[in-house]
Amino acid sequence: MSKPKISTDWMCGCAGCHMSLLDIDERILKIAELADIRATPITDLKEPDESGVDVGILEGGINNTANEEVAHRMRKRCKILVALGDCAVFGGVPAMRNFFTLEETLKRAYIETESTDSEGKIPDNPELARMTRVRAVHEVVPVDIFVPGCPPDPDVIYYVLSELAQGRKPELKGELLHWH
Amino acid sequence: MLNVTIDGKSIQVPEGTTVLRAAEQAGIKVPVLCDHPHLVPFGGCRLCVVEVEGMRTLQPACSLPVSNNMVVKTNSDKVQAARKFVLTLIFSDRNHFCPYCQVSGGDCELQNAALEMGMTHWDYQPNWKPYPVDASHPYLVIDHNRCILCRRCVRACGELVGNFTLGIEERGASSMLVCDLGVPFGESSCVSCGTCSQVCPTGAIIDRQSAYQGLEKKVERTPSICVGCSVGCGVEILTRDNRLVRILGLWDSPVNGGVLCKVGRFLPLDDDRERITRPMVRKDGKLQPVSWDEALNVITAQLKPLINQKTHGVAAIASPRLPVEALASFKKLFKDGFKSDLVTSLEEGATTTSASLVAQEMGAFETNLEALQSADCVVVVGADLYHEEQVVGFMIKRKLPANTALVVIDSADNEFTHLARATLNPVAGSESYVLRGLGAALVKLDLAKGTPAGMNAEAELKTAADKAGIRLEDLSRVASLIGMASRPVFVYGRKVNADTLKALVELSRLAGAGQSLIGVRGAANSLAAAQLGLEQPFKRNGHQAVYVALGDDQPSQRLVQEIEGVPFLVVQASHTSRLTAMADVVLPVEMWAETSGHYLNLEGRLQASTPALKPMEGVYSNTAAIEAVAMRLGIDVTVDWKAELQQSPAPVTLAIA
Ligand code: SF4
Ligand code: SF4
Ligand code: SF4
Ligand code: SF4
Numbered sequence: 001m002s003k004p005k006i007s008t009d010w011m012c013g014c015a016g017c018h019m020s021l022l023d024i025d026e027r028i029l030k031i032a033e034l035a036d037i038r039a040t041p042i043t044d045l046k047e048p049d050e051s052g053v054d055v056g057i058l059e060g061g062i063n064n065t066a067n068e069e070v071a072h073r074m075r076k077r078c079k080i081l082v083a084l085g086d087c088a089v090f091g092g093v094p095a096m097r098n099f100f101t102l103e104e105t106l107k108r109a110y111i112e113t114e115s116t117d118s119e120g121k122i123p124d125n126p127e128l129a130r131m132t133r134v135r136a137v138h139e140v141v142p143v144d145i146f147v148p149g150c151p152p153d154p155d156v157i158y159y160v161l162s163e164l165a166q167g168r169k170p171e172l173k174g175e176l177l178h179w180h
Numbered sequence: 181m182l183n184v185t186i187d188g189k190s191i192q193v194p195e196g197t198t199v200l201r202a203a204e205q206a207g208i209k210v211p212v213l214c215d216h217p218h219l220v221p222f223g224g225c226r227l228c229v230v231e232v233e234g235m236r237t238l239q240p241a242c243s244l245p246v247s248n249n250m251v252v253k254t255n256s257d258k259v260q261a262a263r264k265f266v267l268t269l270i271f272s273d274r275n276h277f278c279p280y281c282q283v284s285g286g287d288c289e290l291q292n293a294a295l296e297m298g299m300t301h302w303d304y305q306p307n308w309k310p311y312p313v314d315a316s317h318p319y320l321v322i323d324h325n326r327c328i329l330c331r332r333c334v335r336a337c338g339e340l341v342g343n344f345t346l347g348i349e350e351r352g353a354s355s356m357l358v359c360d361l362g363v364p365f366g367e368s369s370c371v372s373c374g375t376c377s378q379v380c381p382t383g384a385i386i387d388r389q390s391a392y393q394g395l396e397k398k399v400e401r402t403p404s405i406c407v408g409c410s411v412g413c414g415v416e417i418l419t420r421d422n423r424l425v426r427i428l429g430l431w432d433s434p435v436n437g438g439v440l441c442k443v444g445r446f447l448p449l450d451d452d453r454e455r456i457t458r459p460m461v462r463k464d465g466k467l468q469p470v471s472w473d474e475a476l477n478v479i480t481a482q483l484k485p486l487i488n489q490k491t492h493g494v495a496a497i498a499s500p501r502l503p504v505e506a507l508a509s510f511k512k513l514f515k516d517g518f519k520s521d522l523v524t525s526l527e528e529g530a531t532t533t534s535a536s537l538v539a540q541e542m543g544a545f546e547t548n549l550e551a552l553q554s555a556d557c558v559v560v561v562g563a564d565l566y567h568e569e570q571v572v573g574f575m576i577k578r579k580l581p582a583n584t585a586l587v588v589i590d591s592a593d594n595e596f597t598h599l600a601r602a603t604l605n606p607v608a609g610s611e612s613y614v615l616r617g618l619g620a621a622l623v624k625l626d627l628a629k630g631t632p633a634g635m636n637a638e639a640e641l642k643t644a645a646d647k648a649g650i651r652l653e654d655l656s657r658v659a660s661l662i663g664m665a666s667r668p669v670f671v672y673g674r675k676v677n678a679d680t681l682k683a684l685v686e687l688s689r690l691a692g693a694g695q696s697l698i699g700v701r702g703a704a705n706s707l708a709a710a711q712l713g714l715e716q717p718f719k720r721n722g723h724q725a726v727y728v729a730l731g732d733d734q735p736s737q738r739l740v741q742e743i744e745g746v747p748f749l750v751v752q753a754s755h756t757s758r759l760t761a762m763a764d765v766v767l768p769v770e771m772w773a774e775t776s777g778h779y780l781n782l783e784g785r786l787q788a789s790t791p792a793l794k795p796m797e798g799v800y801s802n803t804a805a806i807e808a809v810a811m812r813l814g815i816d817v818t819v820d821w822k823a824e825l826q827q828s829p830a831p832v833t834l835a836i837a
Contacts, residue, residue: 150279
């Protein structure tokens with residue numbers, strides 16, 4: 001049997017979940033032994049194989065049309081989709097902006113921030129992705145496994161990866177389940 | 181007894197037991213949110229639903245009484261699914277963002293419940309409507325985004341504190357926690373007792389002092405007692421790295437049952453006085469840090485010649501916040517060792533002399549706080565329970581909805597007046613006439629239960645009316661409130677002199693209430709100080725030196741003035757003050773949270789204080805400092821303090837094991 005293929009991607013998050021993933025330290029070799037690590041933001045390959053992967057992992061929520069594409073692409077190309085971290089699970093810190101309108105948020109970010117000079121301008125290039133409300137991954141595509149945490153603990157991530165790499169469904173409970 | 185089978189376990193419970201308590205008794209944990217062991221069941225959150233054989237729908241365990249031969253399942257698939265659904269609805273009702281919530285990670289009962297159910301997420305969206313955060317209160321913050329409307333705070337504020345500040349306005353999805361009729365928390369009738377923050381299961385009411393100071397799981401917890409006043413409430417002191425983090429009411433305490441007042445809960449963490457860490461001696465007009473040895477040498481040289489100088493020796497004054505051990509050694513050192521005629525406490529007997537005098541005459545005449553639980557009439561005489569002994573005030577206020585009649589007798593205005601069924605405002609100094617008048621009115625109304633020897637009721641009534649300026653109809657109205665009650669309780673305070681107190685004891689006997697008086701006494705160890713005879717007024721007169729065992733107390737303006745100009749002043753204190761600034765020798769001692777020792781509360785209950793913090797090296801306990809001084813002077817201060825406390829008649833039966 002060939003090793004299961006794992007691919008990851010990130011969207012509206014802070015990269016912290018991927019940092020936490022790297023924090024599993026030398027245990028990543030064990031994962032590499034058990035699984036075929038394919039496209040990730042931290043490897044050379046940038047998009048999951050068109051031929052499909054077994055496990056797709058997404059960090060971050062979905063806050064614009066570009067992220068929507070990433071989520072749909074991953075969902076289409078993977079068998080098991082994992083939402084990694086609080087942003088992917090429910091929107092996380094970026095979702096705080098949902099309390100304001102998109103206009104208010106853009107104005108605050110590009111014009112009103114203390115570090116912006118009088119030239120502040122909201123980018124309007126039509127090629128840019130269109131901003132949306134921040135959504136959890138499962139609001140856009142179906143998710144199979146939720147791994148909460150901000151970020152999830154490396155031990156949790158290692159457990160999830162090693163279970164998936166061995167073809168099992170990770171069950172988070174007890175010490176492995178936390179939301180902070 | 182009723183038979184009930186829960187998850188296959190059969191037990192017997194008394195009638196009226198709820199399924200929740202029965203499950204507890206069977207060792208089965210049913211998750212709850214709105215329920216709290218110290219509050220009346222409310223049945224609002226529905227997390228505790230269980231399956232009951234023969235009932236069509238799931239039932240809330242917290243408010244369902246057991247019936248005979250009931251069969252209950254607390255953990256079936258149906259129950260599990262319902263619980264998850266309940267939690268999902270609660271999470272999506274408002275805005276819960278655990279990663280940046282102060283209680284996340286162990287201190288949130290909502291999050292804990294979800295984790296216990298193995299929930300990795302919930303399927304619905306948060307509300308996304310921004311709810312207000314009310315940060316107008318000096319000690320507490322209400323974040324409505326995290327409020328689950330469990331009403332624990334509302335119930336605690338009403339049922340335990342009797343303050344009724346919190347309430348719920350509107351209904352259904354528009355329900356909101358409100359203060360009074362919708363004013364900001366900081367402008368409300370709240371008395372900052374903090375009980376609401378202690379019972380809130382989520383991060384909706386957090387206290388500013390301890391917020392983000394460390395998870396409660398990571399703190400050390402020390403059960404101890406508050407030394408803020410003579411009630412002696414049980415506290416739980418939370419510390420981290422030898423630093424105070426939070427003070428909680430101790431639910432198990434027989435005195436206060438979990439409730440605290442602002443003085444016990446919040447003020448200790450506001451204490452920003454400078455700590456004294458080294459002994460100091462005045463050299464060239466300035467206090468200089470020295471070793472204990474040197475400081476004790478100076479004290480010995482100055483005080484030794486004053487031994488046996490009754491009136492021209494050392495005047496000694498100690499804080500009634502010191503533990504009994506320290507007070508007893510203090511007395512032994514100065515009264516027996518120095519033979520000084522002025523050995524007293526900072527309160528100078530203000531809160532205790534009346535009771536001591538009456539106790540000399542008639543022995544113990546008071547009862548304990550428990551009497552308030554069943555009181556149907558409470559008469560408060562000369563006590564300001566809004567500012568002092570506040571928890572006693574809470575115990576009274578929470579009885580009012582049960583139709584307990586409150587009577588306030590005070591020459592001054594009193595915050596309790598507006599809650600009272602009746603108020604009498606006698607001219608200051610005429611309180612005893614009013615009390616005798618009330619006794620006479622009881623007799624006249626034929627409500628008196630004792631037999632008054634040779635009482636001329638008409639004459640007493642007339643005197644009361646004339647001297648106190650009280651109308652006869654008011655006297656008889658109050659007398660009938662007292663006389664109709666089956667369990668009246670009389671609470672008196674520091675403004676009551678011995679004569680008034682005697683009149684009050686007589687009145688209570690006429691009301692037939694047995695021992696039904698409760699005296700509030702000021703400081704944590706006022707009663708102990710009184711029992712040790714430390715209650716005379718402080719007048720320095722000819723004394724050549726003053727020794728103040730101040731502990732962590734604050735010196736009064738009057739004390740500072742009285743002491744000013746004394747040739748030699750020793751102060752043992754934990755913090756700098758105007759008094760230490762005047763001193764010739766300063767000895768560093770422990771503050772309350774570092775103290776191990778005993779306290780005699782207003783009920784005569786002996787309680788131990790357990791240190792939650794370690795003092796800095798070189799800081800002595802108050803007792804050790806007194807012993808060190810005594811040792812140098814060759815005076816033996818070992819003392820059987822328990823026996824010492826019982827040498828004079830006490831106003832209340834002392835519970836000293
Ligand atoms: S109150 Fe509890 S559930 Fe709500 S955000 Fe805070 S930790 Fe999470
Ligand atoms: S602090 Fe005390 S009085 Fe104030 S709202 Fe809370 S429970 Fe009520
Ligand atoms: S503030 Fe806390 S205790 Fe009060 S109703 Fe809301 S969640 Fe319950
Ligand atoms: S009533 Fe007295 S003992 Fe109780 S918390 Fe308040 S100050 Fe402390």
